[in-house]
Amino acid sequence: MTKTALRKIYKEKRLAITAKDKLKWDDLMLIQLQKFNFGNAASLFTYWPMVHEPNVQLYTAYLKHSIIDLQIVYPVTDFNTTTMSAFAVNDDTLFTENNYGLTEPTNGQLIAPSSIDIVFVPLLVCDTAGFRVGFGKGFYDKYLAQCRKDIIKIGFNYFEPIEKIIDTNKFDIPLNYCITPQRIYEF
Numbered sequence: 001m002t003k004t005a006l007r008k009i010y011k012e013k014r015l016a017i018t019a020k021d022k023l024k025w026d027d028l029m030l031i032q033l034q035k036f037n038f039g040n041a042a043s044l045f046t047y048w049p050m051v052h053e054p055n056v057q058l059y060t061a062y063l064k065h066s067i068i069d070l071q072i073v074y075p076v077t078d079f080n081t082t083t084m085s086a087f088a089v090n091d092d093t094l095f096t097e098n099n100y101g102l103t104e105p106t107n108g109q110l111i112a113p114s115s116i117d118i119v120f121v122p123l124l125v126c127d128t129a130g131f132r133v134g135f136g137k138g139f140y141d142k143y144l145a146q147c148r149k150d151i152i153k154i155g156f157n158y159f160e161p162i163e164k165i166i167d168t169n170k171f172d173i174p175l176n177y178c179i180t181p182q183r184i185y186e187f
Helices: 003-015 019-033 056-066 139-144
Strands: 043-045 071-078 083-089 095-097 103-105 109-111 118-121 152-156 177-179 184-186
Touching (some): 019 056, 043 056, 056 118, 083 139, 118 139
Parallel strands (some): 043 071
Antiparallel strands (some): 071 083, 083 109, 095 103
């Protein structure tokens, strides 16, 4: 299927998830994440989840607790250029919702893409090669193209990968891992 068709299907599938299942599946994905050894990772690029997305705040809090002095970084988007910048946050950072419903830091230190070790990448669905369908603006692919080649790219999804997204292109950057409630997929 194409990205457009998959985007429509998986947005609807997400809306059909009950609150009880969402809580259970978020916890199961946290258990999967706990199996990772992140070695010498010093920074995590994460995001504030929207209502029907997996609770990456839970996974961010786990890593912050597990990795001493982990630098937490959030995106700030520019919809005019469809680009993102990364800002380090701390306990005093203020967040606000932008005009597109994304919660972003209002202050923080700008961080170079080359200094990020782990990135949590939002998605609606991915395929068995690690390519993903996001929300269609290309923010993450553009940003990841600026990062080191050894960055660890992790997606969280309530659904298992599909066989193939038929309209991937040279600008699409695949995940290294997708964590579902059932298992970890490595690509």
